[in-house]
Amino acid sequence: MNILDRRDFLTRLSLTTAALYLPNYGFSSLVKQEGFIDVEITHGRIRGARNEGVNVFKGIPYAGRTSGDRRFRSPAPLEHWTGIRETLQLGAPAIQPPRQNEPDPSEDCLFLNVWTPANDNKKRPVMFYSHGGGYVGGSGYSRSQDGSNLARNFDVVVVETNHRLGLLGFLYLDEIAGSEYQGSGNRGMLDIVEGLKWVNANISQFGGDPDNVMIFGESGGGGKTSCLYAMPDAAPYFNKASIESGPGVRMTSKENAAETTAMLLKELNISAKDWRKLLAVPALDLLSIQAKFPTVPPFIEKNNNNRRIGFGPVVDGEALPYHPFDPTASAISKNKPLLVGWNEDEYTFFAWQQKDTETFKLDFDGIQKKLEPRFGADTKKIIDTYRKSRPNASAPDIFVAISSITMMGLGSIEIAEKKSEQNGAPVYLYNFGYKSEMKVPGTDYQMGTPHAMDISFKFNNEVPPRDGSQPVASFFGGGRPERFAASHNFAELWTTFARTGKPAAKNAPEWSAYNLQTRPMMRIDTKCEVINNRYSEELAMWRSVGKL
Incomplete structure (x- = not known):
C-alpha cells in the first residue's frame, strides 16, 4: 500500500469522525464578553473571560510536551510560567484533519477547557467530559458540547480535555521498546488521567469540588469512560461515571495490539529492532497510514473472536489491567455510581x-x-x-x-x-x-x-x-x-x-x-x-x- 495523499486521507478519515464535524447551526456563537478573570493555579496565573454569566477558560495546559522524544511516552513535565497566561483561545487538538473554528492539530495537544459560574469558594460538582470521535478524532470543544449552559443553568463546573488520539495515542510498543514506553498502548487514556489529576489539584480555584467529580462521555468518549472506570491510575480522581452510546465492555487485547504494531512497521518498512525510526516519521505520514487501519469501535461484541486491529485502548495488564466489564464489572469502582x-x-x-x-x-x-x-x-x-x-x-x-x-x-x-x-x-x-x-x-x-x-x-x-x-x-x-x-x-x-x-x-x-x-x-x-x-x-x- 502507498501512503495516501492528504486529500484521500481526509476523505477516508472523515467517515469515522463525522460526528465531530457537524454543521454548527442551531448553536449561537455570539456571546457578550463581560470582563476578564485572573486565577492562580499550580503552574502560574491564567486569564479567562466572563461571558453571559459564565467564566470560561480555554486552552489551559494540563501537562507538558508530547512531541519529539516524548512521542509515545508520558508527557514532559509542565513548566511554570511567569506573568499572566491568557486562556482565551482554544488549545490545539490532537493530530487529525483540521477542525472547524479550532487551531491546527498538533502533537502537543494537552490542553483543557473549563466553564464555571464563578471562581469562588463554592464546592460545585465537577463534570469531566471525554469527547467522542472513536479513538481517532474529536476535541474538548465543539458547539454541541459547549459547557456554558450546564454551568449557567445548573450550577456545575464543566471540564473537557484534548488528549492524544489514534496511532499517536494508542500504538502498543510495550513488547519491543524500553521501560520508558510502557503504557504506550494507552497513552491517550493516561493523558486523560493527567487531566483528572489537574482537576484534583486546581478545580477548587474554579469553584469546583475536587472530591465530587463525575466522568462522562459519548461514543468513543463512552469507551474512554469505561476504561477510566477500570484504571487504577484514574481511581483516586473521580467519584461517579456515565457511559453514553459507547459501552466499552471489552477493549483490544495485547495480542491484537501487537499485530497492529507489526502491520504498521511493515507498512513503513521498519524492523521491530529499529522501532525508534518511528520517532522521525512526520506526523502527517503517520496519520495517513493510520487511515488504512480499521477503526476500533467502543463496543466489541460478546464472543467476537475476530482479529481486532486498529488503534484504541489496550488491556495491557498495567495501565488497563483487565477489560472494563468482562467478565465482571471493575472491582476498583464497585462503590462508584454509574x-x-x-x-x-x-x-x-x-x-x-x-x-x-x-x-x-x-x-x-x-x-x-x-x-x-x-x-x-x-x-x-x-x-x-x-x-x-x-x-x-x-x-x-x-x-x-x-x-x-x-x-x-x-x-x-x-x-x-x-x-x-x-x-x-x-x-x-x-x-x-x-x-x-x-x-x-x-x-x-x-x-x-x-x-x-x-x-x-x-x-x-x-x-x-x-x-x-x-x-x-x-x-x-x-x-x-x-x-x-x-x-x-x-x-x-x-x-x-x-x-x-x-x-x-x-x-x-x-x-x-x-x-x-x-x-x-x-x-x-x-x-x-x-x-x-x-x-x-x-x-x-x-x-x-x-x-x-
Missing part, C-alpha cells in the same frame, strides 16, 4: 454518515439479505422476533432497531447487569428517545434519535436563543420547540447525578437503580417515563443467540 444507556435510533446517524439511502427502500426480504452476512442462520429468528414485538413497524424500522441495539444497546445492558450483580453502588439504565423530524438525507425517513444527538441535549444546548430571537433548527435535534423540554430534562438528570450520585429531575418520575428483577429503564424525552423490563422479548432472543 449511568449507562443509548439512543433509540443510533443507526440513522451512520446512515447519514455513510450516505446510505438504499436501506430505507428495502422490504423484509431485503433486510434479511442485508443482515445475513452478520447474523447467519439466526437472521430469520431475529427479524421474526422484532416483527412480533413491533407489529406496526416497517422493514426499515426493524433494520434500524436491530442495528441500533446491537451497536450500542446490548453492551449498555451488559454493563448495567454486571454492575448490578456487584451489589455495590447503584447503576441506572436509560434510553434517550426524543424524536427529531429531520430526515436521513436523500430519503423521507426521519432520523428519530440518532447517535450523537444526545450531546447537545445533555449539555442543555437545545435552548431558545438568549437574545429572544427566533430559534433555528439544530442539525440533528430539528426545529420543534418541544426539544427544549427534552434537553432540560436530560441536563437536569445528569447534573443532579453529578451532584448527588442519584439522577433526578423535577419533571421526571423516581428513577430506581437497575436490578435483575424489575430491570427499570428511564426513557428520556419531553415527558420522561420509567419502563420495567423493556425489550424483554427481544433481549430473550439476543440471549438465545449468544449476543447478550
Whole structure:
C-alpha cells in the first residue's frame, strides 16, 4: 500500500469522525464578553473571560510536551510560567484533519477547557467530559458540547480535555521498546488521567469540588469512560461515571495490539529492532497510514473472536489491567455510581454518515439479505422476533432497531447487569428517545434519535436563543420547540447525578437503580417515563443467540 495523499486521507478519515464535524447551526456563537478573570493555579496565573454569566477558560495546559522524544511516552513535565497566561483561545487538538473554528492539530495537544459560574469558594460538582470521535478524532470543544449552559443553568463546573488520539495515542510498543514506553498502548487514556489529576489539584480555584467529580462521555468518549472506570491510575480522581452510546465492555487485547504494531512497521518498512525510526516519521505520514487501519469501535461484541486491529485502548495488564466489564464489572469502582444507556435510533446517524439511502427502500426480504452476512442462520429468528414485538413497524424500522441495539444497546445492558450483580453502588439504565423530524438525507425517513444527538441535549444546548430571537433548527435535534423540554430534562438528570450520585429531575418520575428483577429503564424525552423490563422479548432472543 502507498501512503495516501492528504486529500484521500481526509476523505477516508472523515467517515469515522463525522460526528465531530457537524454543521454548527442551531448553536449561537455570539456571546457578550463581560470582563476578564485572573486565577492562580499550580503552574502560574491564567486569564479567562466572563461571558453571559459564565467564566470560561480555554486552552489551559494540563501537562507538558508530547512531541519529539516524548512521542509515545508520558508527557514532559509542565513548566511554570511567569506573568499572566491568557486562556482565551482554544488549545490545539490532537493530530487529525483540521477542525472547524479550532487551531491546527498538533502533537502537543494537552490542553483543557473549563466553564464555571464563578471562581469562588463554592464546592460545585465537577463534570469531566471525554469527547467522542472513536479513538481517532474529536476535541474538548465543539458547539454541541459547549459547557456554558450546564454551568449557567445548573450550577456545575464543566471540564473537557484534548488528549492524544489514534496511532499517536494508542500504538502498543510495550513488547519491543524500553521501560520508558510502557503504557504506550494507552497513552491517550493516561493523558486523560493527567487531566483528572489537574482537576484534583486546581478545580477548587474554579469553584469546583475536587472530591465530587463525575466522568462522562459519548461514543468513543463512552469507551474512554469505561476504561477510566477500570484504571487504577484514574481511581483516586473521580467519584461517579456515565457511559453514553459507547459501552466499552471489552477493549483490544495485547495480542491484537501487537499485530497492529507489526502491520504498521511493515507498512513503513521498519524492523521491530529499529522501532525508534518511528520517532522521525512526520506526523502527517503517520496519520495517513493510520487511515488504512480499521477503526476500533467502543463496543466489541460478546464472543467476537475476530482479529481486532486498529488503534484504541489496550488491556495491557498495567495501565488497563483487565477489560472494563468482562467478565465482571471493575472491582476498583464497585462503590462508584454509574449511568449507562443509548439512543433509540443510533443507526440513522451512520446512515447519514455513510450516505446510505438504499436501506430505507428495502422490504423484509431485503433486510434479511442485508443482515445475513452478520447474523447467519439466526437472521430469520431475529427479524421474526422484532416483527412480533413491533407489529406496526416497517422493514426499515426493524433494520434500524436491530442495528441500533446491537451497536450500542446490548453492551449498555451488559454493563448495567454486571454492575448490578456487584451489589455495590447503584447503576441506572436509560434510553434517550426524543424524536427529531429531520430526515436521513436523500430519503423521507426521519432520523428519530440518532447517535450523537444526545450531546447537545445533555449539555442543555437545545435552548431558545438568549437574545429572544427566533430559534433555528439544530442539525440533528430539528426545529420543534418541544426539544427544549427534552434537553432540560436530560441536563437536569445528569447534573443532579453529578451532584448527588442519584439522577433526578423535577419533571421526571423516581428513577430506581437497575436490578435483575424489575430491570427499570428511564426513557428520556419531553415527558420522561420509567419502563420495567423493556425489550424483554427481544433481549430473550439476543440471549438465545449468544449476543447478550
